[in-house]
Amino acid sequence: MLKVDKLVSGYGPMQVLWEPSLNVKKGTITSVLGPNGAGKSTLLWTIFGTVKPWSGKIYFEGRDITFTPPHEKVNMGMTLVPEGKHLFKGMTVYENLIMGAYRKEAEEKLQENLELVYTLFPILKERAQQKAGSLSGGQQQMVTIARALMTNPKFIMLDEPSQGLAPKIVLEVFETIVKLKEEVGLTILLVEQNAEASFDAADYIYVMHEGHFKAEGRPEDIRKSKEVREAYLGI
Protein backbone atom coordinates (compact mmCIF):
# COMPACT_ATOMS: atom_id res chain seq x y z
CA MET A 1 0.00 0.00 0.00
CA LEU A 2 2.85 2.36 0.91
CA LYS A 3 6.29 2.07 -0.56
CA VAL A 4 9.23 4.27 0.38
CA ASP A 5 12.38 4.11 -1.71
CA LYS A 6 15.69 5.50 -0.45
CA LEU A 7 14.17 8.53 1.25
CA VAL A 8 16.43 11.44 2.17
CA SER A 9 15.33 14.50 4.14
CA GLY A 10 16.24 16.71 7.07
CA TYR A 11 15.98 20.19 8.52
CA GLY A 12 18.02 23.06 7.09
CA PRO A 13 21.52 21.75 6.40
CA MET A 14 21.10 18.76 8.73
CA GLN A 15 20.38 15.45 7.02
CA VAL A 16 18.24 13.15 9.19
CA LEU A 17 17.11 10.35 6.88
CA TRP A 18 19.83 8.34 5.11
CA GLU A 19 17.97 6.43 2.40
CA PRO A 20 15.69 4.13 4.38
CA SER A 21 13.37 2.07 2.17
CA LEU A 22 10.21 0.47 3.45
CA ASN A 23 7.13 -1.36 2.34
CA VAL A 24 3.81 -1.39 4.17
CA LYS A 25 1.44 -4.17 3.08
CA LYS A 26 -2.29 -3.59 2.96
CA GLY A 27 -4.12 -4.59 6.14
CA THR A 28 -1.02 -4.85 8.32
CA ILE A 29 0.58 -3.00 11.17
CA THR A 30 4.17 -2.02 10.41
CA SER A 31 6.26 -0.59 13.20
CA VAL A 32 9.48 1.40 13.05
CA LEU A 33 11.44 1.02 16.28
CA GLY A 34 14.42 2.94 17.46
CA PRO A 35 15.78 5.25 20.12
CA ASN A 36 15.05 8.93 20.49
CA GLY A 37 16.63 10.92 17.66
CA ALA A 38 16.82 7.96 15.25
CA GLY A 39 14.74 9.91 12.71
CA LYS A 40 11.48 7.99 13.19
CA SER A 41 9.24 11.03 13.45
CA THR A 42 11.07 12.72 10.58
CA LEU A 43 10.36 9.63 8.48
CA LEU A 44 6.61 9.98 9.11
CA TRP A 45 6.49 13.73 8.59
CA THR A 46 8.46 13.35 5.35
CA ILE A 47 6.07 10.68 4.09
CA PHE A 48 3.17 12.99 5.02
CA GLY A 49 4.85 15.94 3.33
CA THR A 50 5.25 18.49 6.13
CA VAL A 51 9.00 17.89 5.83
CA LYS A 52 10.05 18.07 2.18
CA PRO A 53 11.95 15.07 0.77
CA TRP A 54 15.42 15.88 -0.59
CA SER A 55 15.53 12.75 -2.75
CA GLY A 56 14.01 9.30 -2.96
CA LYS A 57 10.47 8.25 -3.85
CA ILE A 58 7.21 7.64 -1.99
CA TYR A 59 4.40 5.59 -3.55
CA PHE A 60 0.87 5.20 -2.19
CA GLU A 61 -1.30 2.55 -3.85
CA GLY A 62 1.08 2.61 -6.79
CA ARG A 63 0.93 6.41 -7.27
CA ASP A 64 4.01 8.56 -6.91
CA ILE A 65 3.19 10.93 -4.03
CA THR A 66 6.73 12.12 -3.28
CA PHE A 67 5.81 15.80 -3.70
CA THR A 68 2.04 15.67 -3.19
CA PRO A 69 1.00 18.31 -0.64
CA PRO A 70 -0.33 16.99 2.72
CA HIS A 71 -3.96 18.04 2.24
CA GLU A 72 -4.13 16.08 -1.02
CA LYS A 73 -2.72 13.04 0.73
CA VAL A 74 -5.54 13.27 3.25
CA ASN A 75 -7.88 13.31 0.23
CA MET A 76 -6.32 10.05 -0.93
CA GLY A 77 -7.12 8.41 2.39
CA MET A 78 -3.86 8.86 4.24
CA THR A 79 -3.38 10.72 7.48
CA LEU A 80 -1.06 11.06 10.42
CA VAL A 81 -1.77 10.90 14.15
CA PRO A 82 0.66 13.30 15.77
CA GLU A 83 1.46 13.37 19.45
CA GLY A 84 -1.40 14.53 21.67
CA LYS A 85 -0.11 18.07 21.82
CA HIS A 86 -1.27 18.73 18.26
CA LEU A 87 -4.92 18.87 19.28
CA PHE A 88 -7.04 22.00 18.93
CA LYS A 89 -6.93 22.60 22.66
CA GLY A 90 -9.23 25.62 22.71
CA MET A 91 -11.99 23.71 20.90
CA THR A 92 -14.30 21.10 22.40
CA VAL A 93 -13.72 17.39 21.81
CA TYR A 94 -16.69 17.39 19.43
CA GLU A 95 -15.33 20.36 17.46
CA ASN A 96 -11.99 18.57 17.16
CA LEU A 97 -13.72 15.54 15.68
CA ILE A 98 -15.72 17.67 13.26
CA MET A 99 -12.51 19.31 12.04
CA GLY A 100 -11.29 15.80 11.19
CA ALA A 101 -14.23 15.51 8.80
CA TYR A 102 -13.17 18.70 7.00
CA ARG A 103 -12.85 17.36 3.48
CA LYS A 104 -15.97 16.63 1.48
CA GLU A 105 -15.81 12.82 1.32
CA ALA A 106 -15.21 12.67 5.06
CA GLU A 107 -18.11 15.05 5.71
CA GLU A 108 -20.46 12.72 3.86
CA LYS A 109 -19.51 9.88 6.19
CA LEU A 110 -19.51 12.06 9.29
CA GLN A 111 -22.32 10.31 11.21
CA GLU A 112 -21.00 6.85 10.41
CA ASN A 113 -17.46 7.72 11.50
CA LEU A 114 -18.64 9.58 14.58
CA GLU A 115 -20.49 6.43 15.72
CA LEU A 116 -17.39 4.34 15.08
CA VAL A 117 -15.25 6.74 17.08
CA TYR A 118 -17.70 6.82 19.99
CA THR A 119 -17.85 3.00 20.00
CA LEU A 120 -14.06 2.79 20.12
CA PHE A 121 -13.72 5.58 22.70
CA PRO A 122 -16.94 5.83 24.75
CA ILE A 123 -15.27 8.35 27.06
CA LEU A 124 -15.08 10.87 24.20
CA LYS A 125 -18.84 10.83 23.88
CA GLU A 126 -19.12 11.72 27.57
CA ARG A 127 -16.55 14.45 27.22
CA ALA A 128 -17.79 15.72 23.84
CA GLN A 129 -18.56 19.23 25.09
CA GLN A 130 -15.39 19.61 27.16
CA LYS A 131 -12.40 21.60 25.92
CA ALA A 132 -9.83 19.17 24.48
CA GLY A 133 -7.04 20.87 26.43
CA SER A 134 -8.70 19.95 29.73
CA LEU A 135 -8.49 16.18 29.13
CA SER A 136 -5.85 13.81 30.54
CA GLY A 137 -2.85 12.81 28.41
CA GLY A 138 -4.36 9.44 27.50
CA GLN A 139 -7.68 10.99 26.53
CA GLN A 140 -5.92 13.61 24.42
CA GLN A 141 -4.14 10.82 22.57
CA MET A 142 -7.55 9.20 21.99
CA VAL A 143 -8.87 12.46 20.53
CA THR A 144 -5.96 12.67 18.06
CA ILE A 145 -6.60 9.09 16.94
CA ALA A 146 -10.34 9.73 16.76
CA ARG A 147 -9.82 12.93 14.78
CA ALA A 148 -7.68 10.99 12.31
CA LEU A 149 -10.44 8.37 11.92
CA MET A 150 -12.90 11.16 11.12
CA THR A 151 -10.90 11.90 7.95
CA ASN A 152 -12.17 8.52 6.70
CA PRO A 153 -8.71 7.08 6.05
CA LYS A 154 -7.45 3.82 4.59
CA PHE A 155 -3.96 4.28 5.94
CA ILE A 156 -2.82 6.00 9.10
CA MET A 157 0.59 6.78 10.51
CA LEU A 158 1.04 7.13 14.27
CA ASP A 159 3.85 9.17 15.78
CA GLU A 160 4.87 7.62 19.12
CA PRO A 161 1.37 6.84 20.38
CA SER A 162 2.72 5.64 23.75
CA GLN A 163 4.71 8.76 24.52
CA GLY A 164 4.10 10.25 27.94
CA LEU A 165 1.39 7.72 28.82
CA ALA A 166 1.15 5.44 31.86
CA PRO A 167 1.86 1.73 31.11
CA LYS A 168 -1.78 0.74 31.56
CA ILE A 169 -2.90 3.44 29.13
CA VAL A 170 -0.20 2.38 26.64
CA LEU A 171 -1.72 -1.09 26.65
CA GLU A 172 -5.17 0.33 25.92
CA VAL A 173 -3.85 2.49 23.09
CA PHE A 174 -2.16 -0.50 21.46
CA GLU A 175 -5.31 -2.62 21.86
CA THR A 176 -7.14 0.13 20.01
CA ILE A 177 -4.53 0.17 17.25
CA VAL A 178 -4.96 -3.58 16.73
CA LYS A 179 -8.73 -3.06 16.63
CA LEU A 180 -8.26 -0.42 13.94
CA LYS A 181 -6.56 -3.05 11.80
CA GLU A 182 -8.83 -5.98 12.57
CA GLU A 183 -12.25 -4.35 12.90
CA VAL A 184 -11.96 -1.17 10.84
CA GLY A 185 -9.64 -2.65 8.21
CA LEU A 186 -7.02 0.09 8.32
CA THR A 187 -3.40 -0.24 7.27
CA ILE A 188 -1.08 1.22 9.90
CA LEU A 189 2.46 2.49 10.10
CA LEU A 190 3.59 3.45 13.57
CA VAL A 191 6.88 4.62 15.00
CA GLU A 192 7.71 3.80 18.60
CA GLN A 193 10.39 3.75 21.22
CA ASN A 194 8.36 1.28 23.23
CA ALA A 195 9.60 -2.00 21.66
CA GLU A 196 7.64 -4.43 23.84
CA ALA A 197 4.27 -2.94 23.02
CA SER A 198 5.13 -2.94 19.31
CA PHE A 199 6.29 -6.57 19.28
CA ASP A 200 2.80 -7.64 20.28
CA ALA A 201 0.88 -5.41 17.91
CA ALA A 202 3.01 -5.28 14.75
CA ASP A 203 3.09 -7.66 11.80
CA TYR A 204 6.42 -6.37 10.56
CA ILE A 205 9.20 -4.34 12.15
CA TYR A 206 11.95 -2.03 10.94
CA VAL A 207 14.72 -1.05 13.34
CA MET A 208 15.98 2.49 12.82
CA HIS A 209 19.22 4.02 14.01
CA GLU A 210 20.69 7.40 13.06
CA GLY A 211 18.53 7.70 9.96
CA HIS A 212 19.24 4.19 8.63
CA PHE A 213 17.25 0.99 8.82
CA LYS A 214 19.57 -1.49 10.57
CA ALA A 215 17.30 -4.52 10.63
CA GLU A 216 13.85 -5.65 9.56
CA GLY A 217 11.69 -8.70 10.00
CA ARG A 218 8.74 -10.27 11.74
CA PRO A 219 8.42 -9.29 15.42
CA GLU A 220 9.36 -12.77 16.68
CA ASP A 221 12.58 -12.71 14.62
CA ILE A 222 13.58 -9.26 15.85
CA ARG A 223 12.74 -10.28 19.40
CA LYS A 224 14.97 -13.36 19.05
CA SER A 225 17.94 -11.51 17.62
CA LYS A 226 20.07 -10.68 20.62
CA GLU A 227 22.45 -8.41 18.68
CA VAL A 228 19.69 -6.23 17.21
CA ARG A 229 18.06 -5.87 20.60
CA GLU A 230 21.27 -4.99 22.39
CA ALA A 231 22.77 -2.78 19.68
CA TYR A 232 19.74 -0.71 18.75
CA LEU A 233 16.87 -1.22 21.13
CA GLY A 234 18.64 -1.39 24.47
CA ILE A 235 16.57 -4.31 25.75
Place this chain on the structure above:
Amino acid sequence: MVGHQLAGNLIQGLILGAVYGMATMGLSLIFGVLKVVNVGHGAFMMVGAFLALSTFKLLGLPPVLAVPVAFIVGMLLGFIFYRVAIKKLIKGPELSSLLATFAFGIILEEVVKLIYGSEHRGYNWALGKFSLGVTVVPYTKLIAFVGSILVAVLLYVWFNRTKAGKALRSVVEDSEGARVCGINVEWEYALSFAIGLGLTVSSGVLLTLFIPVGINPYMGGHYTLKAFVIAVLGGLESPYGAFFGGLIFGLIENGSYLLFSSFPSLEPFAMTRFFSFVMLLIILLIRPEGLLKTK
Protein backbone atom coordinates in the same frame (compact mmCIF):
# COMPACT_ATOMS: atom_id res chain seq x y z
CA MET B 1 -20.23 71.94 32.13
CA VAL B 2 -17.00 69.92 32.18
CA GLY B 3 -19.11 66.82 32.75
CA HIS B 4 -21.11 67.61 29.63
CA GLN B 5 -18.01 68.21 27.61
CA LEU B 6 -16.46 64.97 28.82
CA ALA B 7 -19.60 62.99 27.98
CA GLY B 8 -19.60 64.56 24.54
CA ASN B 9 -15.96 63.76 23.97
CA LEU B 10 -16.43 60.18 25.10
CA ILE B 11 -19.28 59.65 22.66
CA GLN B 12 -17.11 61.00 19.84
CA GLY B 13 -14.30 58.77 21.11
CA LEU B 14 -16.49 55.69 21.08
CA ILE B 15 -17.57 56.38 17.50
CA LEU B 16 -14.02 56.91 16.27
CA GLY B 17 -12.89 53.99 18.45
CA ALA B 18 -15.14 51.58 16.56
CA VAL B 19 -13.39 52.58 13.32
CA TYR B 20 -9.99 52.24 15.00
CA GLY B 21 -11.08 48.82 16.20
CA MET B 22 -12.08 47.66 12.75
CA ALA B 23 -8.87 49.10 11.36
CA THR B 24 -6.83 47.00 13.79
CA MET B 25 -8.72 43.73 13.30
CA GLY B 26 -6.78 43.07 10.11
CA LEU B 27 -3.45 43.66 11.82
CA SER B 28 -4.34 41.25 14.62
CA LEU B 29 -5.70 38.61 12.26
CA ILE B 30 -2.47 38.61 10.24
CA PHE B 31 -0.35 38.49 13.37
CA GLY B 32 -2.51 35.80 14.98
CA VAL B 33 -2.37 33.44 12.00
CA LEU B 34 1.02 34.16 10.43
CA LYS B 35 2.97 35.82 13.23
CA VAL B 36 3.77 38.56 10.73
CA VAL B 37 3.73 42.17 11.92
CA ASN B 38 2.35 44.35 9.15
CA VAL B 39 4.43 47.49 9.51
CA GLY B 40 2.86 48.82 6.31
CA HIS B 41 -0.56 48.76 7.99
CA GLY B 42 -1.18 52.50 7.70
CA ALA B 43 -0.24 52.54 4.02
CA PHE B 44 -3.01 50.01 3.33
CA MET B 45 -5.47 52.24 5.20
CA MET B 46 -4.28 55.11 3.04
CA VAL B 47 -5.13 53.11 -0.11
CA GLY B 48 -8.65 52.73 1.26
CA ALA B 49 -8.85 56.46 1.94
CA PHE B 50 -7.92 57.25 -1.66
CA LEU B 51 -10.45 54.71 -2.92
CA ALA B 52 -13.11 56.59 -0.93
CA LEU B 53 -11.92 59.91 -2.34
CA SER B 54 -12.01 58.60 -5.90
CA THR B 55 -15.44 57.03 -5.48
CA PHE B 56 -16.80 60.35 -4.27
CA LYS B 57 -14.99 62.77 -6.56
CA LEU B 58 -14.74 60.80 -9.78
CA LEU B 59 -17.91 58.75 -9.63
CA GLY B 60 -19.98 61.03 -7.41
CA LEU B 61 -21.06 58.08 -5.27
CA PRO B 62 -21.29 58.03 -1.46
CA PRO B 63 -17.85 57.04 -0.14
CA VAL B 64 -19.23 54.19 1.98
CA LEU B 65 -19.96 52.35 -1.25
CA ALA B 66 -16.19 52.08 -1.56
CA VAL B 67 -16.08 49.74 1.46
CA PRO B 68 -16.78 46.49 -0.43
CA VAL B 69 -14.57 47.62 -3.31
CA ALA B 70 -11.79 48.41 -0.83
CA PHE B 71 -12.23 44.98 0.73
CA ILE B 72 -11.75 43.29 -2.64
CA VAL B 73 -8.80 45.52 -3.55
CA GLY B 74 -7.24 44.75 -0.15
CA MET B 75 -7.70 41.02 -0.66
CA LEU B 76 -6.14 41.18 -4.12
CA LEU B 77 -3.17 43.13 -2.77
CA GLY B 78 -3.00 40.56 0.02
CA PHE B 79 -2.87 37.57 -2.32
CA ILE B 80 -0.25 39.23 -4.54
CA PHE B 81 1.90 40.35 -1.63
CA TYR B 82 1.60 36.93 0.01
CA ARG B 83 2.61 35.17 -3.18
CA VAL B 84 5.61 37.36 -4.01
CA ALA B 85 7.08 37.82 -0.54
CA ILE B 86 5.35 36.62 2.63
CA LYS B 87 4.99 32.98 1.59
CA LYS B 88 8.75 32.57 1.49
CA LEU B 89 9.44 34.72 4.53
CA ILE B 90 7.11 33.27 7.18
CA LYS B 91 9.51 30.44 7.87
CA GLY B 92 12.46 32.82 8.18
CA PRO B 93 13.40 35.20 10.98
CA GLU B 94 10.68 37.69 12.02
CA LEU B 95 12.72 40.65 10.85
CA SER B 96 12.53 39.59 7.18
CA SER B 97 8.73 39.67 6.98
CA LEU B 98 8.74 42.88 9.00
CA LEU B 99 11.04 44.56 6.49
CA ALA B 100 8.98 43.19 3.59
CA THR B 101 5.75 44.72 4.92
CA PHE B 102 7.60 47.97 5.56
CA ALA B 103 8.88 47.96 1.96
CA PHE B 104 5.46 47.18 0.56
CA GLY B 105 4.01 50.09 2.52
CA ILE B 106 6.58 52.45 0.99
CA ILE B 107 5.85 51.15 -2.50
CA LEU B 108 2.13 51.78 -2.03
CA GLU B 109 2.76 55.30 -0.73
CA GLU B 110 4.93 56.16 -3.72
CA VAL B 111 2.51 54.67 -6.24
CA VAL B 112 -0.37 56.66 -4.75
CA LYS B 113 1.83 59.78 -4.75
CA LEU B 114 2.55 59.27 -8.46
CA ILE B 115 -1.16 59.21 -9.19
CA TYR B 116 -2.52 61.82 -6.78
CA GLY B 117 0.47 63.95 -5.76
CA SER B 118 1.55 64.55 -2.20
CA GLU B 119 -0.66 67.46 -1.15
CA HIS B 120 -3.59 67.00 1.20
CA ARG B 121 -6.91 66.33 -0.46
CA GLY B 122 -10.26 66.29 1.14
CA TYR B 123 -13.87 65.86 0.21
CA ASN B 124 -17.01 66.95 1.85
CA TRP B 125 -19.72 64.38 2.18
CA ALA B 126 -22.43 65.85 4.35
CA LEU B 127 -25.74 64.25 5.30
CA GLY B 128 -26.66 66.51 8.17
CA LYS B 129 -26.27 65.82 11.85
CA PHE B 130 -28.23 64.99 14.95
CA SER B 131 -27.89 66.14 18.53
CA LEU B 132 -27.41 63.92 21.56
CA GLY B 133 -27.67 66.82 23.99
CA VAL B 134 -24.03 66.77 25.04
CA THR B 135 -22.66 66.54 21.50
CA VAL B 136 -23.64 66.67 17.85
CA VAL B 137 -22.99 63.66 15.62
CA PRO B 138 -22.94 63.91 11.82
CA TYR B 139 -24.84 61.06 10.14
CA THR B 140 -21.72 60.18 8.16
CA LYS B 141 -19.93 59.30 11.39
CA LEU B 142 -22.91 57.32 12.59
CA ILE B 143 -22.72 55.31 9.35
CA ALA B 144 -19.00 54.68 9.94
CA PHE B 145 -19.75 53.60 13.52
CA VAL B 146 -22.52 51.18 12.56
CA GLY B 147 -20.51 49.93 9.57
CA SER B 148 -17.49 49.09 11.74
CA ILE B 149 -19.59 47.18 14.23
CA LEU B 150 -21.29 45.33 11.39
CA VAL B 151 -17.94 44.27 9.92
CA ALA B 152 -16.72 43.09 13.34
CA VAL B 153 -19.88 41.04 13.85
CA LEU B 154 -19.64 39.56 10.35
CA LEU B 155 -16.04 38.51 10.96
CA TYR B 156 -17.03 36.95 14.27
CA VAL B 157 -19.84 34.97 12.68
CA TRP B 158 -17.61 33.89 9.81
CA PHE B 159 -14.91 32.71 12.18
CA ASN B 160 -17.17 30.81 14.55
CA ARG B 161 -20.11 29.61 12.49
CA THR B 162 -18.80 28.79 9.00
CA LYS B 163 -16.71 25.83 7.96
CA ALA B 164 -14.10 28.06 6.29
CA GLY B 165 -13.84 30.19 9.42
CA LYS B 166 -13.43 27.16 11.65
CA ALA B 167 -10.71 25.83 9.37
CA LEU B 168 -8.81 29.08 9.84
CA ARG B 169 -9.36 28.89 13.60
CA SER B 170 -7.91 25.39 13.65
CA VAL B 171 -4.82 26.64 11.80
CA VAL B 172 -4.38 29.29 14.51
CA GLU B 173 -4.75 26.61 17.21
CA ASP B 174 -2.32 24.12 15.69
CA SER B 175 -1.15 24.18 12.10
CA GLU B 176 0.12 20.57 12.13
CA GLY B 177 -3.19 19.43 13.57
CA ALA B 178 -4.96 21.28 10.77
CA ARG B 179 -2.74 19.63 8.15
CA VAL B 180 -3.55 16.08 9.29
CA CYS B 181 -7.25 16.98 9.01
CA GLY B 182 -6.73 17.69 5.31
CA ILE B 183 -6.78 21.47 5.58
CA ASN B 184 -4.57 23.24 3.07
CA VAL B 185 -2.62 25.28 5.60
CA GLU B 186 -0.70 27.29 2.97
CA TRP B 187 -3.99 28.41 1.43
CA GLU B 188 -5.35 29.38 4.86
CA TYR B 189 -2.24 31.51 5.39
CA ALA B 190 -2.77 33.29 2.06
CA LEU B 191 -6.49 33.72 2.78
CA SER B 192 -6.00 35.20 6.24
CA PHE B 193 -3.38 37.60 4.90
CA ALA B 194 -5.80 38.66 2.17
CA ILE B 195 -8.75 39.05 4.55
CA GLY B 196 -6.54 40.96 6.99
CA LEU B 197 -5.55 43.45 4.30
CA GLY B 198 -9.14 43.58 3.01
CA LEU B 199 -10.26 44.70 6.47
CA THR B 200 -7.42 47.18 6.71
CA VAL B 201 -8.04 48.81 3.32
CA SER B 202 -11.79 49.06 3.92
CA SER B 203 -11.23 50.64 7.32
CA GLY B 204 -9.30 53.36 5.49
CA VAL B 205 -12.50 54.23 3.63
CA LEU B 206 -14.40 54.82 6.87
CA LEU B 207 -11.51 56.69 8.40
CA THR B 208 -11.81 59.49 5.79
CA LEU B 209 -15.10 60.48 7.41
CA PHE B 210 -13.11 61.56 10.47
CA ILE B 211 -10.23 63.51 8.94
CA PRO B 212 -11.12 67.17 8.49
CA VAL B 213 -7.67 68.15 7.17
CA GLY B 214 -7.91 65.67 4.30
CA ILE B 215 -5.74 62.77 3.22
CA ASN B 216 -2.35 62.39 1.59
CA PRO B 217 -0.15 59.42 0.65
CA TYR B 218 1.89 59.66 3.84
CA MET B 219 -0.98 59.75 6.28
CA GLY B 220 -0.55 56.08 7.21
CA GLY B 221 2.40 56.06 9.60
CA HIS B 222 0.37 57.78 12.27
CA TYR B 223 -2.31 55.09 12.08
CA THR B 224 0.22 52.26 12.06
CA LEU B 225 1.43 53.46 15.44
CA LYS B 226 -2.09 53.79 16.81
CA ALA B 227 -2.93 50.31 15.53
CA PHE B 228 0.03 48.88 17.42
CA VAL B 229 -1.18 50.43 20.66
CA ILE B 230 -4.69 49.10 20.00
CA ALA B 231 -3.45 45.64 19.06
CA VAL B 232 -1.47 45.42 22.28
CA LEU B 233 -4.49 46.64 24.24
CA GLY B 234 -6.55 43.90 22.64
CA GLY B 235 -4.12 41.07 23.19
CA LEU B 236 -2.32 41.09 19.80
CA GLU B 237 -3.65 37.86 18.33
CA SER B 238 -7.37 38.30 18.62
CA PRO B 239 -9.31 40.36 16.04
CA TYR B 240 -12.18 40.86 18.53
CA GLY B 241 -9.77 41.87 21.23
CA ALA B 242 -8.49 44.43 18.73
CA PHE B 243 -11.99 45.73 18.14
CA PHE B 244 -12.58 46.32 21.85
CA GLY B 245 -9.04 47.69 22.12
CA GLY B 246 -10.06 50.23 19.47
CA LEU B 247 -13.12 51.31 21.45
CA ILE B 248 -10.99 51.77 24.58
CA PHE B 249 -8.35 53.66 22.63
CA GLY B 250 -10.95 56.00 21.15
CA LEU B 251 -12.34 56.74 24.62
CA ILE B 252 -8.91 57.38 26.11
CA GLU B 253 -7.75 59.51 23.19
CA ASN B 254 -10.78 61.78 23.25
CA GLY B 255 -11.03 61.81 27.03
CA SER B 256 -7.40 62.77 27.48
CA TYR B 257 -7.78 65.49 24.84
CA LEU B 258 -10.19 67.25 27.14
CA LEU B 259 -7.88 66.75 30.11
CA PHE B 260 -4.85 68.18 28.30
CA SER B 261 -6.75 71.12 26.82
CA SER B 262 -7.46 72.35 30.35
CA PHE B 263 -3.74 73.13 30.71
CA PRO B 264 -3.17 76.33 28.72
CA SER B 265 0.53 75.62 28.11
CA LEU B 266 -0.04 72.22 26.45
CA GLU B 267 -0.94 71.47 22.87
CA PRO B 268 -3.66 68.88 23.47
CA PHE B 269 -3.53 67.13 20.12
CA ALA B 270 0.18 66.36 20.44
CA MET B 271 -0.32 65.35 24.06
CA THR B 272 -2.91 62.69 23.19
CA ARG B 273 -0.29 60.97 21.05
CA PHE B 274 2.22 61.20 23.82
CA PHE B 275 -0.34 59.79 26.20
CA SER B 276 -1.14 56.85 23.87
CA PHE B 277 2.46 55.76 23.75
CA VAL B 278 3.00 56.16 27.46
CA MET B 279 0.02 53.86 27.76
CA LEU B 280 1.58 51.38 25.32
CA LEU B 281 4.78 51.34 27.33
CA ILE B 282 2.97 50.80 30.61
CA ILE B 283 0.87 47.94 29.22
CA LEU B 284 3.93 46.28 27.72
CA LEU B 285 5.70 46.54 31.05
CA ILE B 286 2.92 45.20 33.26
CA ARG B 287 0.96 42.95 30.90
CA PRO B 288 3.04 42.12 27.81
CA GLU B 289 0.40 39.60 26.68
CA GLY B 290 -2.09 42.45 26.21
CA LEU B 291 -4.74 44.01 28.36
CA LEU B 292 -7.77 42.05 27.21
CA LYS B 293 -6.19 38.64 26.85
CA THR B 294 -7.86 36.22 29.22
CA LYS B 295 -5.11 33.67 29.59
